[in-house]
Amino acid sequence: MEIKQWYEGEKPWIIAGPCSAETEEQMMETVEGLVNQGITTIRAGIWKPRTRPNSFEGVGKKAFPWIKKAKEIFKVQFAIEVASAQHVEMALENDIDILWVGARTTVNPFNVQEIADALKNATDKTVFVKNPINPDLNLWIGALERFHQAGITKLGAIHRGFSTYQESIYRNIPLWQIPIDLKSRYPELLLICDPSHIAGKRDLLFEIAQKAMNLRYDGLIIESHRDPAAAWSDAAQQLTPANLRVLLDKLQIRDLTFPSEKFQNELDHFRDEIDETDKELLEVLARRLELVKKVGTYKKDKNVAIFQLERWNTILQNRPEWGNQLNLNPEFVKTLYQAIHDESIRIQTDIYHEGE
Numbered sequence: 584m585e586i587k588q589w590y591e592g593e594k595p596w597i598i599a600g601p602c603s604a605e606t607e608e609q610m611m612e613t614v615e616g617l618v619n620q621g622i623t624t625i626r627a628g629i630w631k632p633r634t635r636p637n638s639f640e641g642v643g644k645k646a647f648p649w650i651k652k653a654k655e656i657f658k659v660q661f662a663i664e665v666a667s668a669q670h671v672e673m674a675l676e677n678d679i680d681i682l683w684v685g686a687r688t689t690v691n692p693f694n695v696q697e698i699a700d701a702l703k704n705a706t707d708k709t710v711f712v713k714n715p716i717n718p719d720l721n722l723w724i725g726a727l728e729r730f731h732q733a734g735i736t737k738l739g740a741i742h743r744g745f746s747t748y749q750e751s752i753y754r755n756i757p758l759w760q761i762p763i764d765l766k767s768r769y770p771e772l773l774l775i776c777d778p779s780h781i782a783g784k785r786d787l788l789f790e791i792a793q794k795a796m797n798l799r800y801d802g803l804i805i806e807s808h809r810d811p812a813a814a815w816s817d818a819a820q821q822l823t824p825a826n827l828r829v830l831l832d833k834l835q836i837r838d839l840t841f842p843s844e845k846f847q848n849e850l851d852h853f854r855d856e857i858d859e860t861d862k863e864l865l866e867v868l869a870r871r872l873e874l875v876k877k878v879g880t881y882k883k884d885k886n887v888a889i890f891q892l893e894r895w896n897t898i899l900q901n902r903p904e905w906g907n908q909l910n911l912n913p914e915f916v917k918t919l920y921q922a923i924h925d926e927s928i929r930i931q932t933d934i935y936h937e938g939e
C-alpha cells in the first residue's frame with residue numbers, strides 16, 4: 584500500500600464533538616461552542632454500536648437535518664461513524680465530509696469490504712479507520728488496505744486503544760507500540776489519537792493527548808458536549824467546548840524539524856553513544872544465550888525438562904529488583920526477561936530436537 588500525504592490543514596488537526604447526536608438543540612449548541620473555540624471539524628455518532636442491548640443506540644438518520652443546518656450556519660465539516668453499506672449511502676446522500684469506521688467494524692473484513700465497496704463512486708471522501716478492538720496491527724492495516732484498494736486516497740488511522748480484560752486505569756489500553764509500528768511502516772499515513780476512548784474519563788485526557796503530541800500524531804479526535812453530565816452516552820469522558828480549549832491550550836506541540844545544525848550534531852553524538860551501548864548490550868545478550876545453549880545441551884544429556892519453574896521464579900523475582908537498584912523500571916525489566924526466557928526456551932527446544 585503506497586500512502587501519500589494529502590492533509591494540508593493545520594496540525595494538530597482537532598476534531599471534536601459529542602459522542603452522540605441527541606437533539607437538534609444539543610447539536611447546535613455544542614457546534615456553536617466548538618466553533619467559538621476555533622474548532623471547525625465536528626464529530627458526532629448517529630448510529631452507536633453498544634456492547635449491551637437496551638443502551639442508547641443513537642438517533643439515526645434523524646440527525647442528518649441537524650447536521651445540514653449546523654454545516655450551513657457554522658461552515659463546519661462533519662465526521663460520522665459508518666458500519667454498513669447502507670450507512671455509507673445515507674452519509675453520502677447527506678453530504679457528510681468524513682466517514683470513520685469504528686473499532687468493532689475494523690475487526691470484520693466482510694463489513695470493511697462492504698463499506699469500501701459502497702464508497703467506490705465517492706473516492707474523494709475522507710475515511711478514518713479506528714484500530715480494531717483487539718491488538719492486531721495486521722487487521723488494522725488490512726482495513727486500511729481495503730479502502731486504499733477501493734481508491735480512497737484521503738485515508739487516516741485513529742488510535743482509540745484496545746479492549747482488555749485486565750484491570751487498567753484506561754477504558755481501552757493504549758499499547759502505544761502498535762500505532763508507532765503503523766506509523767513506522769506508513770510514515771505518510773495520517774495518524775489521529777482518540778484520547779476520549781482510551782481514557783474513558785476526563786482526568787486522563789490531557790496526559791494521553793500530550794503523549795500523542797510527543798509521538799508526532801497528526802491530530803486528535805476528542806468528545807465534547809455542551810453539558811457532559813447530561814450526555815446520553817459516555818458522560819464521564821466528554822468535555823465542554825470551553826474545557827476542551829483549556830486542554831488544547833495546555834498542550835505542548837512538538838517540533839518535527841531540528842532547530843539548528845548544532846542541535847543535529849549534538850543529537851548525532853548521543854546517537855553514536857547509543858549505537859556503541861547497544862552493541863555492548865547485544866554482546867552481553869549473545870553471551871547469555873551461549874550459556875543457555877550450554878545448559879540446554881547439559882540438561883538434554885540427563886533428560887531434564889527445559890522449563891525450570893523454580894529457577895524462572897527466582898529470575899522473575901530478583902532481576903526486577905536488581906534493575907530497580909540501577910534505576911530501571913521493574914515492570915520493564917520483567918517484560919525484558921520474559922522475552923529473554925522465551926528465547927531461551929526456543930533455543931533449548933531446537934537443541935532437544937536436534938537430529939530428529
Ligand SMILES: O=C(O)C(=O)C[C@]1(C(=O)O)C=C[C@@H](O)C=C1
Pocket residue numbers: 875878879889890891892894895898923924927928931
Ligand atoms: O536454568 C536453566 O535451566 C536454563 O535453562 C536457563 C533458563 C534461563 O534462560 O535463564 C532457561 C530456561 C529455564 O526455564 C530457566 C532458566
